[in-house]
Amino acid sequence: ENASAPNFIRNQIHDEIEAGRAGKVVTRFPPEPNGFLHVGHAKSICLNFGLAEQFGGDCHLRFDDTNPAKEEQAYIDAIKADVSWLGFEWAGSVRYASDYFDQLYAWAQHLIREGKAYVDDLSPDEIREYRGTLTEPGRPSPYRDRSAEESLDLLERMRAGEFNEGERVLRARIDMASPNINLRDPILYRIRHAHHHQTGDKWKIYPSYDFTHGQSDAIEGVTHSICTLEFEDHRPLYEWFLDNLPVPAKPRQIEFARLNMNYTLTSKRKLKLLVDEGIVDGWDDPRMPTISGMRRRGYTPASIRKFCEMIGVTRADGGLVDIAMLYHAIRSDLEDNAPRAMCVLKPLKVVLTNVAEDFEEVYEVPGHPARDDMPVRRVPFTRELYIDQDDFMEEPPKKFFRLAPGQEVRLRNSYVIRCDEVVKNSAGEIAELRCSVDFDTLGKNPEGRKVKGVIHWVSAAHAVPMEVRLYDNLFLVEQPDKDKDADFLEHLNPESLQVCQAMGEPSLADAAPESRFQFERVGYFCADRHACRDGKRVFNRTVGLKDSWAK
Ligand code: ATP
Ligand code: MG
Ligand code: MG
Incomplete structure (x- = not known):
């Protein structure tokens, strides 16, 4: 049934295949290991793994692990367990964006050499301020025209740990006047002196999400990179990197609405x-x-x-x-x-006064009313039972078809009983009910009267406390x-x-x-x-x- 639900992405891939434009479909599910997966992630998992299943392709599990300060091995383990439990299998081994840090670094150097990236000495606050707003264009950083040699040298020293966090970043040189703020010289690398769960202390700089995601997709041969709508504005940047780097493939980003x-x-x-x-x-x-x-x-x-x-x-x-x-x-x-099964949430003791102390009979009851493949249950009946407090009222309203003083009710799968006496403790609370059984009602209606209510119960002698x-x-x-x-x-x-x-x-x-x-x-x-x-x-x-x- 899973495979049959159509959606716009599935239809699009179907059309690509019909038109002979598609090879093997490769998707990925790319969680950041900074928490446990939630029901919204389940939507993304079902979509990405579902498409791979439907089109005979592959879905990768790739940890988007570019932010070591917030990430943990425990989250990685939990995420893997959740995906498997949902019934999906990732193709090949688990992947990590951090597997590609060397390649990403080489590509950053490539952009610098091409005049398409530079090391900026502005502080994070200044960068934000220079970037402008939706209504106001950005201003170029004074370091925007720094030579490639100097940027290459500074990047190398950033990597070696020579500078403090926040002192420098690497930025792409794209367009400070672009109406899309994501294209106003986005940050490619930040200095972070953090221990990374995969790469240890090797790196003092970490690539941004934008500089990592599309290139990781390209390295893995992902064909359809599916993400939520917040990333729609990032798509031009996703494509800019793919167009300006010698990547081995051109994945496409497709956005869908997140689950709320x-x-x-x-x-x-x-x-x-x-x-x-x-x-x-x-x-x-x-x-x-x-x-x-x-x-x-x-x-x-x-x-x-x-x-x-x-x-x-x-x-x-x-x-x-x-x-x-x-x-x-x-x-x-x-x-x-x-x-x-029968389970009494709030037990109230019932003593059946006309049942002998050592009386016991056992009913064989279906495990499920419509499933004869399930084992029968053996339900014992004895003199003392528990029923639920909510199934008894001392002063019942009209149409209360459960147990009340002088009133009858059927015990599910068993007899009709009548409540004869309410026993209270010294605090005036109901301690137990004393009832009598009509032995002529097992599997049949009582003579001359209707008993509408059926309640659940358990034998006190056999009850399982839980x-x-x-x-x-x-x-x-x-x-x-x-x-x-x-x-x-x-x-x-x-x-x-x-x-x-x-x-x-x-x-x-x-x-x-x-x-x-x-x-x-x-x-x-x-x-x-x-x-x-x-x-x-x-x-x-x-x-x-x-x-x-x-x-
Ligand atoms: P959060 O805001 O909860 O941290 P996130 O998007 O940052 O979520 P990621 O670990 O990056 O979390 O998400 C992995 C994938 O799951 C991404 O492709 C993301 O788009 C998708 N995803 C996350 N939340 C939802 C959601 N509510 N509905 C559908 N997909 C989601
Ligand atoms: Mg997040
Ligand atoms: Mg995210």
Whole structure:
């Protein structure tokens, strides 16, 4: 199904192939290893790897690692794991823009010799000021006409570490009056005395994104370099480098609209703040829109790919995607594929007074109503049970079809019971319910009356204690970072995590980390991949049962 969703880039490549203009399609996914990947990156991954799959080409994984101060090996490892988990395979080994630093340096020297680059001694502030604005042209730096010899010598000394950060940069000599500010002598190299996770202490200067990206694409034989719309204005510069350097190939940059989703931040910088401030439990907190957070929450790779297909790929900014679409994608996957189980989130003890102490019977219940390939569950029934506190009301309103004093309800897969007595503790809280069973109701309706409600339950003697974590959106407003001057943390949802000490049926006792279930009447849950070790049982709510996405 993935392969069938058309989009403008796919159509364009299709036309190129029809016209005999295309060879092998090569794309790349180029994350900067300065954070974990988020749902927006998933869109880019599905697009880039998807195109390679559809056209029998290759997609490279290339770390865009030109900013060592913000990058880390831990992010590289997490990004690789996320891409693999989503089900994609990069062609060849992992690549790094830093693999090309020697070549990029030689190309910088080439531009200097051609009179197309110069070392500038202006400070970063001065460079910004000289660059002008949208309405005002830039002014040339006094160093713009410096000789090639002098620039070559200075660049070499910058590289050798002779100067401090900010003292000099290498700039392209393009056009200080260009209406496109990106062409007003962009910076090619900056001095950074930083240790690099790949190249160690070899370099004291690092190339800019613009000077790196297109040439890396060219070196790798990338044919379609797909990026988000913010880079549209950089395309003339991308092409200028390819036109002015002896590169081995001419990749093309194509822009598409980034994913923005309501109630969700898609900025690594802001997500990092949530982690650094301890607002969430790390990058893979199940409330985070990171791929690893979604994984821990219980999303399947198929559901994320399905979501990316549903939202499509356009060139026009598509506005805000409704998070209900994402919920819909995982819910429909789990509806079809998650085994069922009973789990009581807020246990209330029920004693069945007409059931003997040692009575036990076991029901064999389908693992899934429509999947006979799933193992049957063995659900024991005994004198003492737990039901959910929400399924009992002492003074029920009309049409409360669950349990209440003197009222009957059916236990799912079992008998009809009646509540005879409410037992309270000294604080006046309900401690337990004393109920009686109508033994003539197993698999059939009771005589002469209708019992509408069905509730879930577990046998107290067999109940599996577990922690259940109920997650909600991290933010209360649709666009927490809409107002650029305000603090998006003001919009945090104080109830984004609620923890329950729950009781589950025995089939949940040995749930493997990352196994997924529908807790009947409650929602979809996933065994936490970290906490569910050493006999601990922790389940994360992935999504509720009710679908609010209007198709
Ligand atoms: P952030 O602003 O979150 O740091 P970024 O674009 O700087 O994102 P990169 O690591 O450079 O992060 O992104 C790798 C690739 O993923 C780029 O090609 C980028 O265009 C794409 N990408 C990033 N965010 C989104 C998004 N929200 N929707 C679609 N693609 C995205
Ligand atoms: Mg980026
Ligand atoms: Mg960024």
